[in-house]
Amino acid sequence: QAAEPLQSLVPVPVSVQARSGVTHTLTAATKIYTAPAARDVGTFLAGVLRPSTGYALPVSDATGTPADGISLLLSGAPGTVGDQGYQLDVAANSIVLRANTSEGLFTGVQTLRQLLPAKVESTTAQTGPWTVPGTVIVDYPRFSYRGAMLDVARHFHPVSTVKRYIDQLALYKINYFHLHLSDDQGWRIVVDSWPRLATYGGSTQVGGGPGGYYTKAQYSEIVQYAASRKITVIPEIDMPGHTNAAQASYAELNCNGQAPPLRTDIEVGYSSLCVNKEITYQFVEDVVREIAALTPGPYFHIGGDEAHATSDADYQTFMNRALPIVKKYGKTVLGWHEFVKTTTDTTAIPQYWGTSTSNATVQAAVARGNKVIMSPANKAYLDMKYNSSTPLGLSWAGLIEVQTAYEWNPGTHLSGVPESAVRGVEAPLWTETLVTGRDIEFMAFPRLGAIAELAWSPWSTHNWDQFKVRLGNQGPRWTTMGINFYRSTQVPWD
Numbered sequence: 001q002a003a004e005p006l007q008s009l010v011p012v013p014v015s016v017q018a019r020s021g022v023t024h025t026l027t028a029a030t031k032i033y034t035a036p037a038a039r040d041v042g043t044f045l046a047g048v049l050r051p052s053t054g055y056a057l058p059v060s061d062a063t064g065t066p067a068d069g070i071s072l073l074l075s076g077a078p079g080t081v082g083d084q085g086y087q088l089d090v091a092a093n094s095i096v097l098r099a100n101t102s103e104g105l106f107t108g109v110q111t112l113r114q115l116l117p118a119k120v121e122s123t124t125a126q127t128g129p130w131t132v133p134g135t136v137i138v139d140y141p142r143f144s145y146r147g148a149m150l151d152v153a154r155h156f157h158p159v160s161t162v163k164r165y166i167d168q169l170a171l172y173k174i175n176y177f178h179l180h181l182s183d184d185q186g187w188r189i190v191v192d193s194w195p196r197l198a199t200y201g202g203s204t205q206v207g208g209g210p211g212g213y214y215t216k217a218q219y220s221e222i223v224q225y226a227a228s229r230k231i232t233v234i235p236e237i238d239m240p241g242h243t244n245a246a247q248a249s250y251a252e253l254n255c256n257g258q259a260p261p262l263r264t265d266i267e268v269g270y271s272s273l274c275v276n277k278e279i280t281y282q283f284v285e286d287v288v289r290e291i292a293a294l295t296p297g298p299y300f301h302i303g304g305d306e307a308h309a310t311s312d313a314d315y316q317t318f319m320n321r322a323l324p325i326v327k328k329y330g331k332t333v334l335g336w337h338e339f340v341k342t343t344t345d346t347t348a349i350p351q352y353w354g355t356s357t358s359n360a361t362v363q364a365a366v367a368r369g370n371k372v373i374m375s376p377a378n379k380a381y382l383d384m385k386y387n388s389s390t391p392l393g394l395s396w397a398g399l400i401e402v403q404t405a406y407e408w409n410p411g412t413h414l415s416g417v418p419e420s421a422v423r424g425v426e427a428p429l430w431t432e433t434l435v436t437g438r439d440i441e442f443m444a445f446p447r448l449g450a451i452a453e454l455a456w457s458p459w460s461t462h463n464w465d466q467f468k469v470r471l472g473n474q475g476p477r478w479t480t481m482g483i484n485f486y487r488s489t490q491v492p493w494d
């Protein structure tokens with residue numbers, strides 16, 4: 001007996017009222033109507049429903065308030081839903097989604113997907129009935145930034161794998177995708193003015209495999225695909241540390257004028273751009289300019305972590321030069337939190353990755369007015385092992401079973417960082433040990449559901465015993481989608 005859909009939603013909505021005795025059933029006659037500006041959302045929904053139901057599900061402009069079919073409207077939403085929320089109204093003969101933006105309709109569509117039987121996610125025709133329980137849901141996010149990061153530098157992952165991960169993120173209302181494009185072991189994107197970065201710097205990876213890189217067309221393909229899922233891509237070029245691949249590619253980027261060998265191990269903290277060479281800043285400018293030009297989103301991540309081979313004075317000097325370059329090309333700076341000690345620019349956003357519940361650098365920045373993205377490594381790092389027998393992943397920040405990933409509050413986690421200073425939450429996935437898409441899925445699921453709920457749902461709904469049931473009810477959906485998830489013993493799978 002499939003679980004009650006209204007008890008299966010992840011992230012849990014702000015308010016869910018059941019319409020007892022009311023069921024909406026999709027049929028071959030069902031039509032999808034959309035506000036003209038939301039036609040893409042209607043087409044996305046049809047793309048999910050058509051293969052599994054076998055129904056035509058034509059998409060056309062909504063005229064007035066349709067009394068039948070599925071309507072995605074940009075009018076009449078309650079003010080409380082803001083620009084990312086929605087109201088979903090399921091009656092016997094109509095389903096009406098209302099939002100103020102197409103992003104809001106898109107998040108509502110993810111909830112509607114989860115109210116349908118799990119087999120709706122199948123790519124081949126399944127038998128019905130395609131029922132949706134009668135309900136009125138009013139929903140909107142606690143945090144406006146709900147992110148996931150994928151490290152494609154330690155192990156390169158092709159566009160197809162990245163697109164599949166983006167699809168999975170969309171189902172859980174994630175709206176930012178942070179791509180870690182460069183590190184010691186690999187440079188993963190073409191920069192025309194520095195061609196060896198990709199061709200040589202991208203020629204290997206952890207373990208010595210063939211590596212790889214995205215052409216500009218492929219990076220743009222990822223950006224556009226994410227945008228079609230209402231997800232904004234944030235590129236990261238990690239500087240001044242984590243730069244061995246770049247420095248192996250160009251001897252002139254090294255203080256001693258010698259290119260180090262490419263690295264295929266997983267050490268950190270040994271590389272640093274040469275802070276007192278002018279060519280370093282030409283490199284930074286060229287790289288930021290070319291990647292920013294391919295990135296419609298407002299953010300550029302400059303990394304800044306673990307610059308142990310850069311003196312504090314040099315780190316300050318570097319950031320004094322690099323941060324203005326990012327702004328020059330129209331982007332707001334994100335960085336791993338240590339960078340924020342170098343700037344008084346309160347628009348710069350530190351991404352907290354520490355394991356402590358207090359951090360003076362972040363606290364001081366918040367006191368100046370900066371906002372923070374929360375990614376505590378002992379809670380949100382999806383590359384941490386679940387337990388000591390997990391075959392993949394690392395454990396330096398601790399073991400993270402599903403309950404650990406869930407049992408923290410981004411709004412109070414860091415002392416001196418109140419909820420009002422939290423821009424949002426992000427789940428990083430580093431790939432030192434992750435070679436395939438199935439490896440990515442094993443570490444991301446089920447914990448991504450926990451982070452997605454922390455980022456979206458009201459703290460008042462936070463309850464592990466209830467969450468774990470809803471999370472378990474996502475299992476059949478993941479099985480249908482072929483997601484290689486870890487069957488945590490903490491979760492009651494169907």
Ligand SMILES: CC1=[NH+][C@H]2[C@@H](O1)O[C@H](CO)[C@@H](O)[C@@H]2O
Nearest residue numbers: 268305306336353383394430
């Ligand atoms: C911000 C940050 N810097 C380090 C740290 O996180 O741990 C990751 C592995 O968990 C590692 O890949 C990364 O280079």
